[in-house]
Amino acid sequence: MAFLNEHYLKLKAGYLFPEISRRVAAFCQQYPEAAKQLIRCGIGDVTEPLPRACVQALQQAAEELGHRETFHGYGPEQGYEFLRQAIAQHDYRARGLEIADDEIFVSDGSKCDCANILDIFGAQNRIAVMDPVYPVYVDTNVMAGHTGPADDTGAFSGLLYLPCTAENGFVPAVPAEPADLIYLCYPNNPTGAVATRAQLEAWVHYARQHQAVILYDAAYEAYIADPTLPHSIFEIPGARDCAIEFRSFSKNGGFTGTRCAFTVVPKSLTAATPDGRRLPLHGLWQRRMTTKFNGVSYPVQRAAAALYSSEGKAQARALIDHYMGNAQVLRRGAEAAGLKVFGGLNAPYLWVQTPPGISSWQAFDHLLNRAHVVITPGSGFGRQGEGYFRISAFNSRANVEEVARRLVELRWS
Numbered sequence: 001m002a003f004l005n006e007h008y009l010k011l012k013a014g015y016l017f018p019e020i021s022r023r024v025a026a027f028c029q030q031y032p033e034a035a036k037q038l039i040r041c042g043i044g045d046v047t048e049p050l051p052r053a054c055v056q057a058l059q060q061a062a063e064e065l066g067h068r069e070t071f072h073g074y075g076p077e078q079g080y081e082f083l084r085q086a087i088a089q090h091d092y093r094a095r096g097l098e099i100a101d102d103e104i105f106v107s108d109g110s111k112c113d114c115a116n117i118l119d120i121f122g123a124q125n126r127i128a129v130m131d132p133v134y135p136v137y138v139d140t141n142v143m144a145g146h147t148g149p150a151d152d153t154g155a156f157s158g159l160l161y162l163p164c165t166a167e168n169g170f171v172p173a174v175p176a177e178p179a180d181l182i183y184l185c186y187p188n189n190p191t192g193a194v195a196t197r198a199q200l201e202a203w204v205h206y207a208r209q210h211q212a213v214i215l216y217d218a219a220y221e222a223y224i225a226d227p228t229l230p231h232s233i234f235e236i237p238g239a240r241d242c243a244i245e246f247r248s249f250s251k252n253g254g255f256t257g258t259r260c261a262f263t264v265v266p267k268s269l270t271a272a273t274p275d276g277r278r279l280p281l282h283g284l285w286q287r288r289m290t291t292k293f294n295g296v297s298y299p300v301q302r303a304a305a306a307l308y309s310s311e312g313k314a315q316a317r318a319l320i321d322h323y324m325g326n327a328q329v330l331r332r333g334a335e336a337a338g339l340k341v342f343g344g345l346n347a348p349y350l351w352v353q354t355p356p357g358i359s360s361w362q363a364f365d366h367l368l369n370r371a372h373v374v375i376t377p378g379s380g381f382g383r384q385g386e387g388y389f390r391i392s393a394f395n396s397r398a399n400v401e402e403v404a405r406r407l408v409e410l411r412w413s
Contacts, residue, residue: 007145012154016135016380017043020364027368034372039399039406041330042374044189044349044392046254048322050303051315054253057306061299072298077290079106079262083301086308087262091247097234103266103282105289106304108259108296110219110248114183115140116292117215117244117263120284121181121271128160128179130172132190132381132388134217137183153383163384164191170342170351171195174206182207184233185217187224190381190390191351192343194229200236207242213271213281214243219261222252222320224346240266244281251323251348251394252316253307260296260304323348326400327393333404334391348393351378355412363389371406 020042028035049055064070078084084104092099107113114136127146129137138156141147148157155161160179162172170193171186184203186195195203207214216233224231233243248261255261265285270278296304306312327344334341340353352375354363360377367373367389376392378385393400 005143005145007143010142010147010149010156011139012150016376019380020374020376023364024368024374037372038374039372039395039403040374041392041395041400041403042376042390044251044394046251046256046319046323046394047396048254048319050254050258051307051312051319053306053309053312053315054255054258054303057302058299061302065298075295075298075301077293077295078102078286079104079295080298080301083305084262086305090308092232092234092264095231095235097232099234099264100267103264105263105265105285106296106301107261107263107289107293109250110217110246110261110263111136113246113261113263114215114217116288117285118144118146119288119292120281121213122274125180126158126160126178128162128175128182130164130183130185130188131161131383132164132378132385133183134185134189135381137185137215138382155383161382161384164188164193165384166342166353169193171199174202178210178212180210180212181215182212183215183217185219187220187347188343188349189217189220189347190349190376190378190385191388192345192347192349193351194224194226194346197228197230197236200230200233200239204233204236204239204242208238211272212242213269214239216243216245218245219248220251220347221247222316223324223348225324226346229346234264234266240268242269244269249304249307252320253304253312254319255300255304258300258303260300322397323393326395326397329397329400329404330391330393330407333407336404337407337410339407344393350391350393352389352391354378354387354389358412360386360389366412367410371403371410373403373406 084101087104088099088101127141150156164170164172170191221231233239245264249255265282267282269281307316331344342351344350360379364377376390378388
């Protein structure tokens, strides 16, 4: 008899984004003419073409695969040296951060890595997550058996929820109680908030004090415009001894469909064994990668490396400027509509407070049915997300201008 993983049964409704897709599909089926006017600002998928430098690198690499002399079969599971070196040099050492090439592990997505990293940690760890939170952090811990059941609000027992509110700028204070693994995401998805250096220093101090590990999701760091804000957790002294960082080429290079990302695991980072020994995590993650992963394809890694060329940097910057320009258009439109708006300044997401008496899912349905705009309901990100919705700036300029116009004209009663 085959038995299933009963932890999956703890998961309540479908994952947030499939539920959005279900509601949108039902709307389109019921109102096919209105569906032609639909503009999607929900899922944070990019819309603009890949940078030309990446396209040319893909083409050249594909041509190499067509010749015996330059053919590539299995590559190194951790990533080709040309890409690991480019990442370490341009994203870290050029900024004064000592990250070695072999501390970079190339993967097919930060979403995957944020989940897969749990493979090298014990089940007895207490997990701390932000609230609102990117659902992957919570759901993958549920699947791994690190939580109890969910209550009526959707909160899972065993998790330490860190409230992120307008009052604390959506950056949680360190808790009074200890945690072992702490998920932090800045610039933040969904709120668009960014942590200051002082706030990250407090978290690094907390992690070192409790011998905890910070799982730092910096997938949107390229969108930070404020020069006083840190791009990496490793800008904080002591972070090499208590943090793992996840980054992605999805949003800065448009690789959502191409799939390439990386995780930084410092060699000095350790965790405890049941008998009290402290062992490095770097080797464990390498063993996990070489056992369960065959690496990102050679053409995709060549395309990612092209983002570090002078042409690639300029083209990626143009992409980021485009999406952040969208964020400004959406922000002005939402504010002109009388809505309270957060984010959209150093991140491509706007976190919008719903009008009084309107829930997050009611706002979703209202915008879908009245304005023909798809957003993401805040309650899908956790209890503290109730009363908000997220607007994504990933779209064409024409679409976001139209969304801004519809927001201004929308009547909520």
